[in-house]
Amino acid sequence: MRLNAEGWDVRRLVRRPAAGPDEFTWDPAGGEVPAAALAGVTAVINLAGENIAAGRWTEPRRRVLRSSRMEPTRALARAIGGMPRPPEVFACASAVGFYGDRGNLVLGEDASRGEGFLSELTAEWEQAGAAVEASGVRWAALRLGVVLSPEGGALARLLPIFRLGLGGRLATGKQWMSWISREDAAAAFVHVLATPSCRGPLNACSPGPVTNADFTRLLGFVLRRPVAFPVPAFALRLGFGRMAEETLLASTRAIPRALSATGFRFGQPGLEAALRLELGRPRVGS
Numbered sequence: 001m002r003l004n005a006e007g008w009d010v011r012r013l014v015r016r017p018a019a020g021p022d023e024f025t026w027d028p029a030g031g032e033v034p035a036a037a038l039a040g041v042t043a044v045i046n047l048a049g050e051n052i053a054a055g056r057w058t059e060p061r062r063r064v065l066r067s068s069r070m071e072p073t074r075a076l077a078r079a080i081g082g083m084p085r086p087p088e089v090f091a092c093a094s095a096v097g098f099y100g101d102r103g104n105l106v107l108g109e110d111a112s113r114g115e116g117f118l119s120e121l122t123a124e125w126e127q128a129g130a131a132v133e134a135s136g137v138r139w140a141a142l143r144l145g146v147v148l149s150p151e152g153g154a155l156a157r158l159l160p161i162f163r164l165g166l167g168g169r170l171a172t173g174k175q176w177m178s179w180i181s182r183e184d185a186a187a188a189f190v191h192v193l194a195t196p197s198c199r200g201p202l203n204a205c206s207p208g209p210v211t212n213a214d215f216t217r218l219l220g221f222v223l224r225r226p227v228a229f230p231v232p233a234f235a236l237r238l239g240f241g242r243m244a245e246e247t248l249l250a251s252t253r254a255i256p257r258a259l260s261a262t263g264f265r266f267g268q269p270g271l272e273a274a275l276r277l278e279l280g281r282p283r284v285g286s
């Protein structure tokens with residue numbers, strides 16, 4: 001893990017039984033954080049949240065998406081706020097979904113919130129984390145773009161389809177997609193912990209957002225597979241409803257102004273290099 005490699009001593013809050021001395025079992029729904037987990041820590045990182053894109057946003061699913069973010073965040077913020085010697089920083093995962101579907105607009109951190117379930121949820125989630133500022137704790141929300149990893153998330157789901165040569169752009173393919181390599185996502189958290197000027201919302205996405213058509217073309221190119229099968233918008237809406245509307249079809253062109261202004265350097269600023277790294281497909285001849 002990146003934090004261990006950087007010399008941090010990491011403790012983990014897990015919902016299952018603890019598997020070692022560095023793990024602490026918690027029940028976020030119960031609202032309690034084991035005091036021993038937080039005692040003496042410098043920083044708290046909050047990544048909790050059920051997968052947004054795992055399926056249709058039925059009413060029960062929306063409740064889970066919301067509670068899996070709000071309960072852990074509120075519990076952590078309350079616990080941090082009640083500590084006589086709180087940590088220096090509370091760094092929370094957030095999402096570029098905050099901005100919603102914004103066409104070609106270039107979105108820095110000062111852009112307004114978008115419309116829809118995801119934007120509202122993200123704003124509420126951020127507010128819950130920001131509560132620690134009242135106790136003088138630095139709060140940062142990393143508005144992540146799609147994190148590129150072959151082990152989970154959007155890329156992992158696309159890989160089998162693209163490997164079969166059945167990949168294709170989604171709808172017109174003109175929608176912008178903000179993305180970040182897994183390496184850079186981890187590095188951005190480390191940067192935020194170590195940089196006192198990193199506070200409030202920070203776009204955690206590469207400086208090179210791409211359209212869905214370009215993403216599709218590059219993924220096919222890196223995998224050396226054709227991408228001949230566009231998926232029509234109506235099929236996505238039929239299959240996934242609002243989830244498709246607010247994620248797969250939404251256009252979000254965020255840029256990492258705050259991270260760049262505080263000296264963060266992306267290891268993989270370009271999509272092709274990021275895909276090659278994450279998929280273990282170095283350029284032939286390099």
Ligand SMILES: NC(=O)c1ccc[n+]([C@@H]2O[C@H](COP(=O)([O-])OP(=O)(O)OC[C@H]3O[C@@H](n4cnc5c(N)ncnc54)[C@H](OP(=O)(O)O)[C@@H]3O)[C@@H](O)[C@H]2O)c1
Pocket residue numbers: 013014015016028047048049050051052067068069072093094095096143144145146147148152153154
């Ligand atoms: N991956 C992306 O592309 C992406 C993009 C934008 C934003 N984000 C955000 O970044 C965060 C981490 O993403 P990820 O892809 O690493 O997610 P992940 O691998 O699915 O991990 C999610 C974490 O949330 C915890 N969790 C799930 N349901 C929970 C619940 N009901 N109560 C408490 N904790 C719960 C899980 O805890 P257990 O270990 O206990 O199961 C797990 O540690 C998420 O909040 C996600 O919304 C991710």
